[in-house]
Amino acid sequence: AAKWTYSGPEGEHHWPKHYPYCGGAFQSPIDIRSELLRFDPTLRPIEVQNYNLSPNEQLTLGNNGHSVQISLPSKMHISSLPHRYTAAQLHFHWGSSNQPTGSEHTVNSKQYAAEMHVVHYNSDKYPNMSMAVDKSDGLAVLGVLIEVGEFNPAFEQFLRFVNGIKYRDQRVQISGFNIRALLPARLDEYYRYDGSLTTPPCYPSVLWTVFRNHVTISRKQFLSLATALYSSHAQDSSPVPLNGNYRKLQLADSRVVLVSFKE
Ligand SMILES: NS(=O)(=O)c1cc(-c2ccccc2)cc(-c2ccccc2)c1
Numbered sequence: 182a183a184k185w186t187y188s189g190p191e192g193e194h195h196w197p198k199h200y201p202y203c204g205g206a207f208q209s210p211i212d213i214r215s216e217l218l219r220f221d222p223t224l225r226p227i228e229v230q231n232y233n234l235s236p237n238e239q240l241t242l243g244n245n246g247h248s249v250q251i252s253l254p255s256k257m258h259i260s261s262l263p264h265r266y267t268a269a270q271l272h273f274h275w276g277s278s279n280q281p282t283g284s285e286h287t288v289n290s291k292q293y294a295a296e297m298h299v300v301h302y303n304s305d306k307y308p309n310m311s312m313a314v315d316k317s318d319g320l321a322v323l324g325v326l327i328e329v330g331e332f333n334p335a336f337e338q339f340l341r342f343v344n345g346i347k348y349r350d351q352r353v354q355i356s357g358f359n360i361r362a363l364l365p366a367r368l369d370e371y372y373r374y375d376g377s378l379t380t381p382p383c384y385p386s387v388l389w390t391v392f393r394n395h396v397t398i399s400r401k402q403f404l405s406l407a408t409a410l411y412s413s414h415a416q417d418s419s420p421v422p423l424n425g426n427y428r429k430l431q432l433a434d435s436r437v438v439l440v441s442f443k444e
Pocket residue numbers: 245247248269270272298300310314320322377378379380
């Protein structure tokens with residue numbers, strides 16, 4: 182697959198050359214602005230199943246050159262959507278050590294320090310992720326906005342291992358933990374809109390759920406995320422730091438953002 186980056190000659194302005202959907206409609210992320218919001222009383226609280234993983238389970242924590250990701254077992258799923266959406270992986274987008282603004286979605290132009298995405302696919306209709314990834318009802322991603330503040334013990338369960346995956350394509354096994362603890366307390370308050378993958382190939386296949394309430398990690402935790410990783414391989418002579426891995430805001434066009442809460 183063609184290389185892509187967040188800046189330079191393979192930066193996002195060049196993505197459409199190799200990935201045409203990136204220049205298409207229904208792109209993500211967007212600025213979740215008050216004018217776009219419409220309360221929808223039919224939006225039920227998000228219900229997740231089997232997110233509380235036993236420490237006896239092993240998860241793969243990896244550096245894919247664009248983000249740090251954790252592979253998730255297929256028993257984890259969202260049960261409150263019209264179809265069952267089975268978990269595949271979670272990953273992060275962040276800024277840089279001196280620029281703690283790296284979330285992809287913004288809320289009334291406020292950009293957060295980072296953002297977590299928990300990626301699920303429609304396992305009612307598609308046998309696996311690859312078959313689902315380019316279908317309009319293929320994916321459901323839970324977005325969690327992250328601010329620098331209180332220390333977050335749940336994030337520590339994987340952040341303490343990032344020095345083992347400093348370089349592209351490095352992976353380590355970590356013990357299972359309660360993935361639900363990475364989400365905000367309230368799963369009943371969220372923004373909902375139709376969008377896309379925020380990385381190439383940018384398929385417009387994502388039912389986005391961005392929770393209203395952010396979570397916090399400490400400054401030290403943020404710095405380990407923003408300074409520990411490289412997008413280059415271990416043997417590369419010139420290491421390329423991995424940060425600022427967030428896509429610029431896309432046009433909402435005539436899209437409405439549904440909200441599950443009133444005030
Ligand atoms: N940001 S995202 O949520 O739209 C997203 C989803 C998926 C994704 C993952 C599995 C199945 C299908 C889609 C992969 C990425 C990704 C991030 C960094 C590097 C490469 C890919 C990003």
